[in-house]
Amino acid sequence: MSTILGRRSGFGLLALVAWLFMLGSGSVLAQAAPAAAQVERQQAQPLNNAPVWREVRSGEAHFTTVRGPETGVLIQTEGQAWRQWRNGPITFWGGVLLLVVPTAIGLFFAVKGAVKLHGAPTGRRMQRFSTFERVVHWGTAISFVVLGITGVLILFGKHFIEPVFGNAVLGGLLWAGKTVHNYIGPVFGVFTLLMIVAFLRDNVWQAVDSVWIRKAGGIASGEHVPSGRFNFGEKTWFWIGVTFLGLIVAGSGLVMDFPNFGQTRATMQLANIVHGVGAIVLIALSLGHIYMGTIGVEGAYQSMKTGYVDETWAREHHEFWYDEVKAGRSGRP
DSSP, X not given: OHHHHHHHHHHHHHHHHHHHHHHHHHHHHHHXXXXXXXXXXXXXXXXXXXXXXXXXXXXXXXXXSOOSTTTTOSOOTHHHHHHXXXXXXXXXXXXXXXXXXXXXXXXXXXXXXXXXXXSOOOSOEEEOSOHHHHHHHHHHHHHHHHHHHHHHHHHHHHHHTHHHHOHHHXXXXXXXXXXXXXXXXXXXXXXXXXXXXXXXXXXXXOTXXXXXXXXXXGTTTOOOOOOSSSOHHHHHIIIIIIIIIHHHHHHHHHHHHOGGGOOOHHHHHHHHHHHHHHHHHHHHHHHHHHHHHTTSBTTHHHHHHHSEEEHHHHHHHOHXXXXXXXXXXXXXX
């Protein structure tokens, strides 16, 4: 009896070992099949994942549980073109422009100096800007300067800050700069609209502007060229700088500031390119405006600081406006 039980136990143990072996072999074979297929594919086309990446980069939307514009698109290939434009021509030529313009202004000031008054001040003052106009101007100017500094930091910071102070300092500055930039941007947009409303009436074309154009404002010759409340140079700054570029920069900035309105990545990239180009040109033009409004023309800064100018200044720089005010035909502001 014991012999029979021993044999049965031996057969049972042998059967268990055989079953475990077959189970292990099946698992190994199941795992080996895909691995063998992968080895065969790599032998035929080494490191070739092109079919997979073609599907990923096709721009077609695939399944995702996240809802929103383009959430099913893993990679948008147009982003590479945007990056090349931003880090290539825009950064390079924008940097050149922002170096050439202040250099040219500095050379012009060194050669010509400031535009001085020819006559002696009378001590009698005329109101050139109202309180509302000055508040709107300084609100636009201050917000623009803040945006210009932070914008230059965002675009060019890695080229002149990182090599000197390192990644940590650059990262902190970019975080602070972008936060300030995002919040001040809409403020600048509001002030730009107020600027247009406040100064539109006196920046329309007049026949006298043709004389100013023909004589280039007398900047090079020093000749006295009469004008209205604003000359053609100031009107050009108003229409091209404040109105056209100001609205473009503010509008494109709002597109990027509020991405929750359904913008696609392509829309954001286009807005970024338009914003960068417009802002660089606007900064370059503003340097000339700042120069003429501060050290370039004697008394110009005081007119916006206090709102008043001396009668001599008014007569020499804006003679037609001076005549209208003295004759009582125009009391603005």
